[in-house]
Amino acid sequence: MPYEIEATAVSTAPAEVIFKHLAVAEAWSQWGAFPTKATRERAGDEVPNGVGAIRKIPPAREQVVAYDPPKHYAYIAVAGLPVRHYRADVTMEPKGDNTLIRWRAEFEPKIPGTGPFIRLFLGRAIASFARRVARHSERCEPGCPARLPDEP
Numbered sequence: 001m002p003y004e005i006e007a008t009a010v011s012t013a014p015a016e017v018i019f020k021h022l023a024v025a026e027a028w029s030q031w032g033a034f035p036t037k038a039t040r041e042r043a044g045d046e047v048p049n050g051v052g053a054i055r056k057i058p059p060a061r062e063q064v065v066a067y068d069p070p071k072h073y074a075y076i077a078v079a080g081l082p083v084r085h086y087r088a089d090v091t092m093e094p095k096g097d098n099t100l101i102r103w104r105a106e107f108e109p110k111i112p113g114t115g116p117f118i119r120l121f122l123g124r125a126i127a128s129f130a131r132r133v134a135r136h137s138e139r140c141e142p143g144c145p146a147r148l149p150d151e152p
Helices: 015-023 025-031 115-139
Strands: 003-011 039-042 054-057 060-068 072-079 083-095 098-109
Touching: 003 115, 015 025, 015 072, 015 083, 015 098, 015 115, 025 039, 025 054, 025 115, 083 115, 098 115
Parallel strands: none
Antiparallel strands: 003 098, 039 054, 054 060, 060 072, 072 083, 083 098
């Protein structure tokens, strides 16, 4: 039985800016408070950060499975997490003059009995990610990887 997690945050940044911060792997190092650098290991099938792209955000490796700018971004964990069938969907929708970020994830624990603990840990992480990307997108500096021009 899968476990589900959901977190939300509101940002004054436009959905397009938030989406790019999610899609560009290297931008995660700017807002995610990770101790190591996030990188894209493989480009997507049609666009560099799109469906099929694989990124390494240690300890996890993730593959992009939905890329619909600026509304929907989704990825699955392919390695590095103590779970099976992990999928996260992040949606951006208007909320007045702001953007509502909704981050939903589901997973199955690899080890029976660990689901509640993992849900607590991942729930806190996802809530932090939603808040951090919301805040960072509002005040992103020009050198941030998400502000660089898209690759051809």
